[in-house]
Structure formats: structure tokens, C-alpha cells
Amino acid sequence: MPGRVFLTTPVSRIAESLGLSAEMGDDPPRWNIQPGQEVAVLTPDGLIRMRWGMIPVGRVNARGRPVMETIINARSETVFDKSAFDGVGFAAVPVNGWYEWTGKARRKTAWRIRPADGGLLWFAAITDTWAAPGGRQVPQVATVTCAPNADVQDIHHRMAVILEAADLPAWLEGDTDTRRSLSRPWPEGRLVIEPADDVDWQAP
Template sequence: MCGRFEQSETPRYYADALSAHISKQLKTLGDNSPSYNVAPGQRPWMIMLHSGELLFIGMNWGYRTPKEAAEKKKPWICARVEKSRTGSYFRHMFSEGRVIIPSGGWYEWSLENGKKQPWYITRRANAPIFMAGLTNFRPDVEQTVETGFVIVTEDSGAGMVDIHDRRPVVLEPEDALAWMNPDTPVEEAAQIAQTRSISTEQFVWWKVDRAVNRVDPNNNGKHLLVPINESA
């Protein structure tokens, strides 16, 4: 379902991949640093299309209602594409808060000899990953509730790495822009998310070091993506 992901490139890199080359189309709100091990509760970039401009916003990964926050419940980090449009929980976000979470890849886990073994999943092509997301954040609006985003997931069929039945909805640049566009009708956005996600065959995955399992600001480097040598 994507419990961690990598986001190590610059906003300009992701914007160029979306064919947003004009500098006035790119704004960043807040500071951010490259991360090879983004975890829930951290604040990676999310991309929002607002007034014709790409906004890169450092935003908390996770969402909960004010009632859940008061009860100190754990935030949701993902939303099922099948229910996010019509279900009462995420419906308001699907209408006004469609965003993209840029990445190079994400992690999944298998259980081996009683231990959690991480795998890194990325595109076969040398291209970024644009994950569909939803947020309750609204630009230019003063908000008194917690704001955050969730990643939209779909059924992964046989499963990536054959270990999990859910995976992020990953879109090509053209579909990512249409998904973010507030002028895209909700019905069309739903069709994009449900039918245009990049197929499993366009991804590759490999085992990586169990250091990924540890969430630590000092445990955040490119070495986390290196395939482990199982024969060593």
C-alpha cells in the first residue's frame, strides 16, 4: 500500500517531467530536503495545480478528522480509489483536493525468517513516479484543522513483489496534470484514477537493506536504494 517512499529530486526536476518549464509556473511553499525514506508523519512535497501554477507544498503525510485528532487516533495515509470519490470520508478531497505526490519509487515489505524485508519499487524507465493523492489543504484559505495528504491506492492484482494487494495509483505526466486540474470534472478524474494507472509490467523491484525499516533523520541516503547481495 506504500508505507514509505523516496523523494530525492528537486521541484524543478519533477516540474520538468510534467512539462512545466516556465519558471513562473513553479512555486514552493516551505523548505524541504531530499529523502530516500519518507515515512508517515513527515512533510514531503505534494504538488497542487492552483490558478494555473504548480505549487510544491511541504505537507504532512497523513490525514485525520478533527474528531479523530481530538481522540489522538492514528492518521490515515492511503485512500482506496474505489471508495474515495463516493465515501463520506474522502469525498470532499476528491472534489477539491486532488494532488500529486512526486517520487522515484516506494517500499513494500515481505516477511522472511520472522523479519520484515523491504523491497524498493521503481519504474523500468528512467522517469519519476507521480502518485495520485488527496488533501484537505486549500491554498489562500486560513484553516484551523490539521492538514495533510493521503496516497490513492488501487488493487495490485497479483501484487507487486507478490506480497501486497494494494499499490499506489501512478500516472503518466499528462494524466497527472489532468488529475490535479480543478477544472477536470470529478467523473473524469475518477476515470483517470481507476483506469489510467501505469501497469505493473512497467515497474521493477528488488530487495534492499533492512536499514530502511528504521525511521531516523540520520538514516536517509542513496545507499538505501542499493540492491542487497543475497549471496554475500
């Protein structure tokens, strides 16, 4: 499941492809986007910046206990049913790919996963707003995961739910049954997996 992603396509080009205005402005290519940082997010209101990672203040589990850990990824098998996700919004995160690691601690191998056609991937996501100290409102996002496809299963037991561009409106504004039907592994053969030893993992 994605814990680091990268986005090298300019946001203005993404906005243009969607028929939207590029009000966010462009960033330099970002090869190592980490949880806690801002990412571009497509919502029903357009492209905006959100913090990756949902601080679940006020959210409780089925037993009524507070959810304590920051939510980076939400499982598609439970996101539509768990009380901790009541009232979330739905969005999509554009990326050019993500990273996974295999091997033992201190001897791990980093892998880059990207689309074979070199284009964008749209990660299904959920959103909410954290009321931070001082009254600041922080929009935040978590990606949605599912079982891996055959391309990914040898390096991780989960992968992001990836949406076709044509299915974005259905995820953003469809009903629960429609979103469930879209929460499936990406078709095999459409991803490339390669070593990612050229990334500075200490860099922000």
C-alpha cells in the same frame, strides 16, 4: 500500498519540468520518507509541502460516527463516495519509488519498487487542511490506492494509483468520472522490484 516512499530528484527539477517556479527549495535525497513527515505535493496552485497523513478531525463515516484513525492511504473504490472524504482536494505526490515488506514479523524482507526508466512516479492523492491547536493550519495529504498490477501483486495486495504526467491536469481539476477512469493499476512491466537492504529503516 505505500507506507514509505523515497524522492531523490530535486524539487527544482520537478518544478522546471512542469513549468513552475521552484519556491519550495531543494532537499537532500530522501530515501526513507514516512507518514507524518512533509512531502512535496502538486496541487492546482503549484508545488507545496504537506504533511503525509490526514488527521480527520470533524470527518464522519456513513453512520455519522467520527473517523478516528489518521488516513495515510485512501481506497480508490470508495474515495469518491464515502462521506469521510467529502470536500477533499485532489493532488499528486512525486516520488522516485516506494517500499513494501514480505515475510513474517522480525524476518521481513524490504523491497524497493521504482520505475524501470529511472524517472518519477506521480501518486494520485487527496488533500485537506487540519485546524491544529492554537489555530495553526496544517495542509495534509493522503495517497490513493487501487488493486495491484502483475508486477506488485506477489508482494502486496494494493498499490498506489500512479498517474501519467499527461493526466495530471485531469486528476487535479477534472470531474469525478474522469478521476475514476484514472484510478487503475499501473501497466505491468514498467516497474522494477529489488531488495532494499541498503536503507536505514530507523532513520527519519
